[in-house]
Structure formats: C-alpha cells, structure tokens
Amino acid sequence: MVLDYEREELLKKDYSEDELKYLNLLAEKFPTVQAACTEIINLESILNLPKGTEHFLTDIHGEYETFSHVLRNASGMVRKKIDAVYQYTLSEKTKNQLATLIYYPEEKLEIITKEEEDLENWYAITLRRLIAVARVAADKYTRSKVRKAMPVDFAYVIDELLNEPNEKKELYFDKIIQSIIDVDRANHFIVAISKFIQRLLIDRLHIIGDIFDRGPYADKVMDLIENHHSVDIQWGNHDIVWMAAASGIRASIAAVIRLSARYNNLDTLEDAYGINLMPLATFAMKAYKGDPCEAFIPVNTPPENIGSTHIKLTSRMHKAIAVLEMKLAAEIIKRNPKLGMDDRLLLDKVDYEKGTIVIGGRELELTDKLFPTIDPSDPFRLTEEEQELAEKLRFSFLNSEKLQRHIKTLFSKGATYLSYNSNLLYHGCIPLDEKGDFKGVELNGKIYKGKALCDQFDLISRRAYFNREHPERMSKDRDYLWYLWSGADSPLFGKKKMATFERYFLNDKEAQKEESNMYYKLRDDKDTCCRILEEFGLDPESSHIVNGHVPVKVTKGESPVKAEGKLFVIDGGMSKPYQKVTGIAGYTLMYDSYSLILAEHKPFESKRKAIEDEIDIVSTRNMIEHATYRISVGDTDIGNELRKQIEGLNRLLEAYRKGIVKVKRA
Known part of the structure; x- marks a missing residue:
C-alpha cells in the first residue's frame, strides 16, 4: 500500500x-x-x-460536374483497381460499364435495370465483381478503419464479403449474395458498395483554394466538401472574397456580385443562396436605362444572345455593381493609407467631360464614358439609392443560412496554409521583396513576414468573421479581410494591383497588366523554395510545396513541376474559361505509400455522356517521385x-x- x-x-x-x-x-x-x-x-x-492516398486539387471555380467526377473516379484510381483485378479477364467494354456503375450507381442502375434481360444473373455477377474491387481498395487499411467507412445499412454484410473466399465459405458467400437479390436489396447494395469504394480510394482530400467564382455551381462543390469524410482547404483569393462578403463587408459583397454577373452566374446567388438581387436589378434598370453597357456583357455570351432581355439586364446590373464596388473599396483605402492602395483610387482621376483618365503620366481614352451615378465633383460619394442598395445587399448576405453554413465550413476545415506530411500547401504565394527576402507587411502597427504573416492574416480573418454581427468591434480586421482579396502583399493574391477599372474602361494592355509578386519570378529556384520550407519548419531535403492560383500554360510547354521537384503548381485549368490557356482540364497530385504521382486530366464532356456513353475523364499519370521504401502511417x-x-x-x-x-x- x-x-x-x-x-x-x-x-x-x-x-x-x-x-x-x-x-x-x-x-x-x-x-x-x-x-x-x-x-x-x-x-x-x-x-x-501503408499510408493512405492523399489527393490534391485546386482552382475548382464552381466546376461541379468535373470536380464531382474526379472524386467519384478518384482521379483514375477506380479504373486502376478494376484493371488490377480484371485486366485479362474482362473486356474493355465490361470494365467501362463496371467503372461507370461505381461512379454513378443510382443513375447507371436506372438504365441497366430497364435494358438488362436477365437482371437476376446480372446482379449475381456484378455484386461479385464489386466485392472483388472493394476488397482490393480496402487491402491496406485496418479492419477498424474499413468498418468505419462502411455504409451503416450494409456494414455487416460488406464486412463478411470482404473476407477472401475459400472452399469452406464459398457456399456461405453465394448465399449472402443470393439473399441480397431475393429480398430486392441489390440496387441499394450496389449504391452502398460503390460509394464505399469511392471513399476508400481517397484517404485525405486537400483543396488548394479557389472553390468559388467563374463556374456555375460553387454551392454544389461546397456541399460535396462539407460532407467529405476527410478534407482540408487552403483559402484562395476567390474564397476569401466570399468569406468577406459573408462577414457583411460591403465592398466584398459588391465584388462577389460583380464576378457572378461577369460570368453570368447570378443564379448561384439567387437560387442557391437566396440572395435578393431584385433591388440591384431595379436600381440598374433605372440608373443605366438606355446604356448598352457593352464592356459589361457577361464573358462567353453567344453572339445570338447578346441582344436578349436577360443579357441586357445582367449587363446593366454588372456595370452598376462594378461602379458601386469601386466607391465602396475607396472607403476602405482612404481610411487605411498604410495599405498602399492609393493607386486604386481612379474615379477621381477621370476627366468626365473629355472621357479620359491619366494613369502613369499617360492620358488614356475611356471605352465607356457613361457614369450616371457619379458626381464629378465628389466621384466616390454614394448616391442615396446606392447607399440603400448596399445596405439591402449586406442584410441579404448576412442572413443567407446556406451561405453562412458554407463559409463556416471554410473556416472550420480551412486556413491560409497547411503543413501536412512534409508538404507545404498554400494557394497563392509567400510574399517576397525585390531582393527575394520575405517581405515585411505592417498589420495593426507590427511588421510580419513569411509564416508569421500568414498566421496573422489567418487570425485576422477569423476575428473579422466571427464578430460580423458587431462590425464596430473589429473594424480594422474587416478592412484587412477585404485586403486579402486584392492587396499587393496578400499571400492569397500575389499581384501589385487588381486592374478592375482598367479592364472595364480602357483598351490598353499596358494599363491592364497586373505585375506579380517576386515570388512568381523566384519559385523556379530551388534555394528559394528550400528557404520557404525552412521558414515553415519543414525539412527542405524531403519536403515539397504544393501551389495553385496561376494556371500552368501546358500548351506553351510550361511544366507544373518546378524548382527541381521542390514545388508543384497544380492549377491545370479545371475552370473552363482557363482551358484555352492551359490546354488541359486540371491536375490531381496523388501521394500514396510509394510515390508522388501527377495526373493530367483532359476536358470532361458531361455527366450525361459519362453515364450514358461510359466516357470517363482521360487522365495521363506521371510519376514525379518514388520512395525507396513503402511509406507507412508511422512516417x-x-x-x-x-x-x-x-x-x-x-x-x-x-x-x-x-x-x-x-x-x-x-
């Protein structure tokens, strides 16, 4: 004792x-x-x-169908597992059908059950094939982990069937399969085991930023991410502007609506998030009546649609919100001179009688000279109608239940960067000065650089959002949160300016040019990447940087592998507007227990073609790095x-x- x-x-x-x-x-x-x-x-x-397989994706930009398909086929891993089991025993047509069934079980079953003559026999064969693929997909995980991934309704049955069959148990296995068919649960079982296979093949999903804007279904992408079993997000500048808008920052709200109008995606705001845009439509029809708003016609609008009522209204709403955004941004810039963004105050540089503006000592003619809501003597002042409109939009964003839920997901699963398994993940850049040193940025009276700068911006963003109901408490934080969208020293943006005014109102390539941070000139240098890795506490010998934000111009011979294999840029153009630049439709970086593999994806035709014609995304897999030993969970x-x-x-x-x-x- x-x-x-x-x-x-x-x-x-x-x-x-x-x-x-x-x-x-x-x-x-x-x-x-x-x-x-x-x-x-x-x-x-x-x-x-063995360690689980990690998948890295970036710059999704609302392309739900492509993103969903890449998750469903695990960037080609589903087909690889099918080939591992049935390479020499099944025809290509049969393997394609089996793969499509795993990707889209509900939709494919609806077609097959109508066309198949001997459905019971098809069920018996298909169930065995799916079980064999599931067995291979589960072979490197503990039984406990596999059980946790199983659908609840069929957990016991799947657990039994995953055991390797032998002579003593063959009859037992056959009876289980026949019972599934006899009690009319075959369809339900096929759906369950297909989703089980999908889940096993992506152990961890990394999203390297820019979920929102350009594409039409960012909300559906967020629904997938929200419900994914293991995911993290590194915020992009197109995410942070939505996060700022959901915080009630009026300039960010205007930016989100402007981008939605630019890509003709206002339906996402209205139908998916319940944002009331009627006040903007009413204001735009009145203020810009008779204005053709040619520079504000949504991009990629077919010529035959340009004169339609819908496009005319969208163009006017687009121009109205763009001008309002410039006024609202000016409020932030003027009260924060240390942000160094005075060059973005351009409305007071316009000669409204001549229709010109002086930029960089050059007088340039405006392509659009109609400014009905601007008082030349006080160009940044909001009209009474604009002030009322801005407040109505703010109320709508703050009270959108679905939007707020999605933004909370970005905060709970996301950050400015992530260090994970010796890989440093961030969307934009780590700001560098002209000498290539980490650039010091003043925030709240203190200088931050490198990792400390990213950490501080992360903290500021969270404070600003979670005090959104009391904006007076963290007014400075709210301004910094807006700054992350387009500020010169924002690690999420990484350019000296966002040339919004110049793109809309000038036809001058020099004025429209957006010069990138020194990071983008030095990221090809191995020593620079090693210094960044060391700054974030990683071993430069064994670690890598995974980056997005700037599309890789594959058509011009640019490689996504940079700095002698220290840095991977995996923005390959999942966003359709960028596919003309990249020549491909995105990358997936995969990190399994043996190697780092980069999958290059060809454009995805459509979900309908994938289901009906069994057309998969064509992906080319290139091994970047191979381990000398199999990497275990312990590593x-x-x-x-x-x-x-x-x-x-x-x-x-x-x-x-x-x-x-x-x-x-x-």
Whole structure:
C-alpha cells in the first residue's frame, strides 16, 4: 500500500500536476490495465500499415460536374483497381460499364435495370465483381478503419464479403449474395458498395483554394466538401472574397456580385443562396436605362444572345455593381493609407467631360464614358439609392443560412496554409521583396513576414468573421479581410494591383497588366523554395510545396513541376474559361505509400455522356517521385500523433501499476 506521504513524494518526483490531470482524464476512456494495453497494441500495429492516398486539387471555380467526377473516379484510381483485378479477364467494354456503375450507381442502375434481360444473373455477377474491387481498395487499411467507412445499412454484410473466399465459405458467400437479390436489396447494395469504394480510394482530400467564382455551381462543390469524410482547404483569393462578403463587408459583397454577373452566374446567388438581387436589378434598370453597357456583357455570351432581355439586364446590373464596388473599396483605402492602395483610387482621376483618365503620366481614352451615378465633383460619394442598395445587399448576405453554413465550413476545415506530411500547401504565394527576402507587411502597427504573416492574416480573418454581427468591434480586421482579396502583399493574391477599372474602361494592355509578386519570378529556384520550407519548419531535403492560383500554360510547354521537384503548381485549368490557356482540364497530385504521382486530366464532356456513353475523364499519370521504401502511417503526421497517444497510454499503465492513478473499473 502506498502511504499518503509516500504518494505525495512520488507525485512530486515523477508527475507534474498537469500530467496527473491528463492521466486521470485518459483513465476515463481506458479504465483498466487491459483496455490501455489493447489500445497500445492497436496503435502500434496501425503505425506499420501503408499510408493512405492523399489527393490534391485546386482552382475548382464552381466546376461541379468535373470536380464531382474526379472524386467519384478518384482521379483514375477506380479504373486502376478494376484493371488490377480484371485486366485479362474482362473486356474493355465490361470494365467501362463496371467503372461507370461505381461512379454513378443510382443513375447507371436506372438504365441497366430497364435494358438488362436477365437482371437476376446480372446482379449475381456484378455484386461479385464489386466485392472483388472493394476488397482490393480496402487491402491496406485496418479492419477498424474499413468498418468505419462502411455504409451503416450494409456494414455487416460488406464486412463478411470482404473476407477472401475459400472452399469452406464459398457456399456461405453465394448465399449472402443470393439473399441480397431475393429480398430486392441489390440496387441499394450496389449504391452502398460503390460509394464505399469511392471513399476508400481517397484517404485525405486537400483543396488548394479557389472553390468559388467563374463556374456555375460553387454551392454544389461546397456541399460535396462539407460532407467529405476527410478534407482540408487552403483559402484562395476567390474564397476569401466570399468569406468577406459573408462577414457583411460591403465592398466584398459588391465584388462577389460583380464576378457572378461577369460570368453570368447570378443564379448561384439567387437560387442557391437566396440572395435578393431584385433591388440591384431595379436600381440598374433605372440608373443605366438606355446604356448598352457593352464592356459589361457577361464573358462567353453567344453572339445570338447578346441582344436578349436577360443579357441586357445582367449587363446593366454588372456595370452598376462594378461602379458601386469601386466607391465602396475607396472607403476602405482612404481610411487605411498604410495599405498602399492609393493607386486604386481612379474615379477621381477621370476627366468626365473629355472621357479620359491619366494613369502613369499617360492620358488614356475611356471605352465607356457613361457614369450616371457619379458626381464629378465628389466621384466616390454614394448616391442615396446606392447607399440603400448596399445596405439591402449586406442584410441579404448576412442572413443567407446556406451561405453562412458554407463559409463556416471554410473556416472550420480551412486556413491560409497547411503543413501536412512534409508538404507545404498554400494557394497563392509567400510574399517576397525585390531582393527575394520575405517581405515585411505592417498589420495593426507590427511588421510580419513569411509564416508569421500568414498566421496573422489567418487570425485576422477569423476575428473579422466571427464578430460580423458587431462590425464596430473589429473594424480594422474587416478592412484587412477585404485586403486579402486584392492587396499587393496578400499571400492569397500575389499581384501589385487588381486592374478592375482598367479592364472595364480602357483598351490598353499596358494599363491592364497586373505585375506579380517576386515570388512568381523566384519559385523556379530551388534555394528559394528550400528557404520557404525552412521558414515553415519543414525539412527542405524531403519536403515539397504544393501551389495553385496561376494556371500552368501546358500548351506553351510550361511544366507544373518546378524548382527541381521542390514545388508543384497544380492549377491545370479545371475552370473552363482557363482551358484555352492551359490546354488541359486540371491536375490531381496523388501521394500514396510509394510515390508522388501527377495526373493530367483532359476536358470532361458531361455527366450525361459519362453515364450514358461510359466516357470517363482521360487522365495521363506521371510519376514525379518514388520512395525507396513503402511509406507507412508511422512516417506521417498521423503517425506522430499516434506515438504521442502511445506515450500517454504507457504513462497511464505506469501510473496504474504504481497506484498513482486508480483503476476505474475492475
């Protein structure tokens, strides 16, 4: 028996007060010596399993159908598993049908069940094939992890069928499959096991920013991400502007609406998020009546649609919100001179009588000279109608339940950057100065650079959003949150200016040019990338940077692999407007237990073609780096966390055996 004074001496010698509190909490979860030992054995065994496959995607820009298909086919991994099982035993047509069934089980079943003559026989064959593919997809995970991935309704059945069949169990397996068919659950089972396969093949999903804008279905992309089993997000500038808009920042709200109008995606705001745009439409029809708004016709509008009522209204709304955005942005710029954005104050540089503007010492003629809402004597002043409109839009954004839910997902699953398994992930850049050193940026009176700058912007963004109901509390933070969208030293933007005015009102390439941060000139340099990795606490010898934001011009021979393999730029143009520039339709970087693989995707025709004609995304896989040994869970960040848990459990065992912590249950 340990006497009270002896117990106190032991505590002082071997255990701090904080550790003792921790061990007592741990004992609630593992109340016996046996429970602690069992967990140690379980965790030790997991350390020796192969690491799961990570998938990296970026710049989705609302392209829901392509993004959804890439997740469903696991960037070609589903077909690879089918080939591993049936390479020489099934025809290409049959393998294509099986793959399509796994990608779109509900839709494909609807077609097959109408066309198949001997449906019962088809079910019996197909169920066995799906089970064989699932078995291969699950082979590197623990049974516990596999069970957690199983659909609840069929967990027991799938668990049984995943065991390798043998002569003794063959009849048992056949009976299970026949029972599934007999009780009319074959369709439900096919859907369940197909989604189970999809889930197993993407152990972790990394989204390297820009979910929003350009494409039409950012809301559906967010629904997928929101419900994904394991995902993280590195914010892009097109995400942060929506985050700022959801925080009630009026200039950001105007920017979001302007971009939606520019790409003719106002339906996303109205139908998906319930944003009331009627006040903007009413204002635009009145203020810009008779204005052709030619520079504001949505991009990629077919010539035959340009004169339609819909396009005319959208163009007027587009111009109205663009001018309002410039006025609202000016309010932020003027009260924050240290942001260094005075060059974006251009409405007061216009000669409204002549229809010209002086930029960089050059007088340039405006392509659009109609400004009915601007008072030349006070060009940044909002009219009463604009002030009322801005407030109505702010109310609508703050009270959109779905938008707020999606933005909370961006905050809960996202950050400005992520260090994960020796890879540094960020969307834009790490700002560098002209000498190539980390650029110092003043925020709230202090200078930050490199990692500290990204951390500070992350903190500021969260404060601004979660105080959105009380904007007076964090007014400076709100201005910095707006700045992240288009500021010269924003790590999410990375350009000296966003030439919004110049693109709309000038036909001058020099004025429209947006010069990039020095980072983009130096990221091909291995030493620069190694310094960035060191700044974020990573070993430059074994680590990599994964980047998005700037599309890779594949058609011009640009490679996504830079800095002698230290940096990967994986924006390959999932966004359709960029596919003319890139020549492809996106990349997926995959990191499995053996290698880093870059999959280059050809354009996706449509979901309908994929289902009906069994046309998959054609992907070319290139191995970038191959490990000399198979990477285990123990080599990953999760492995480090598991070792900490094992260490805590061993300390608990020791405390149990010394009598320092009482066994909670006999």
